[in-house]
Amino acid sequence: EIVLTQSPATLSLSPGERATLSCRASQNIRNYLAWYQQKPGQAPRLLIYHTSNRATGIPARFSGGGSGRDFTLTISSLEPEDFAVYYCQQRSDWPSFTFGPGTRVDL
Amino acid sequence: QVQLQESGPGLIKPSQTLSLTCTVSGGSISNGAFYWSWIRQHPVKGLEWIGYIYYSGDTYYNPSLKSRVAISVDTSKNQFSLRLTSVTAADTAVYFCAYGSPYYFDFWGPGTLVTVSS
Numbered sequence: 578e579i580v581l582t583q584s585p586a587t588l589s590l591s592p593g594e595r596a597t598l599s600c601r602a603s604q605n606i607r608n609y610l611a612w613y614q615q616k617p618g619q620a621p622r623l624l625i626y627h628t629s630n631r632a633t634g635i636p637a638r639f640s641g642g643g644s645g646r647d648f649t650l651t652i653s654s655l656e657p658e659d660f661a662v663y664y665c666q667q668r669s670d671w672p673s674f675t676f677g678p679g680t681r682v683d684l
Numbered sequence: 685q686v687q688l689q690e691s692g693p694g695l696i697k698p699s700q701t702l703s704l705t706c707t708v709s710g711g712s713i714s715n716g717a718f719y720w721s722w723i724r725q726h727p728v729k730g731l732e733w734i735g736y737i738y739y740s741g742d743t744y745y746n747p748s749l750k751s752r753v754a755i756s757v758d759t760s761k762n763q764f765s766l767r768l769t770s771v772t773a774a775d776t777a778v779y780f781c782a783y784g785s786p787y788y789f790d791f792w793g794p795g796t797l798v799t800v801s802s
Contacts, residue, residue: 611788620780620792668787672744676731
């Protein structure tokens with residue numbers, strides 16, 4: 578099973594600041610990586626798929642990058658509604674999917 | 685946009701079978717565009733993909749749960765369902781249904797908490 582590790586566990590920032598979240602895979606997952614945002618009491622929401630493609634309706638301040646084993650999610654300028662938990666997810670060893678443990682972006 | 689809603693018992697006893705249904709509205713489960721998934725979120729273990737089904741009935745399961753899981757689809761009711769047998773406290777989680785491509789989960793239902801306790 579491919580294991581995803583996310584860092585940092587918690588990121589403490591202020592509105593307007595830039596957030597950079599990391600996701601590392603235990604083996605090469607090519608570009609088969611997605612990012613989700615989850616707010617308390619809500620379901621996860623797809624932000625980015627296939628490493629760098631924004632999902633429908635996702636603002637341009639969210640961007641994804643990377644390849645192979647190392648990936649990043651960048652929020653260029655944090656808005657108040659962006660404080661949440663972010664998960665990465667891989668599907669390289671289809672049909673098995675795994676998620677990372679999450680990064681909490683806090684005020 | 686296609687909406688999802690999970691339903692089923694919130695409390696079941698150990699060794700029983702967990703049964704949940706996801707009702708799809710705003711679109712047809714039979715249009716062939718999506719795969720229909722079950723995913724759960726443990727308080728400590730995090731997010732875990734359980735399996736998914738295509739409208740044709742083709743199913744794919746997480747190998748770690750495969751011996752206990754069955755996902756089925758009822759196109760006439762626009763629903764798909766999850767059965768998980770021989771539950772233990774470790775199966776206590778929020779269960780989500782979701783749809784998407786074969787690779788990612790585009791949209792999720794709000795989730796339903798299932799507690800396994802005697």
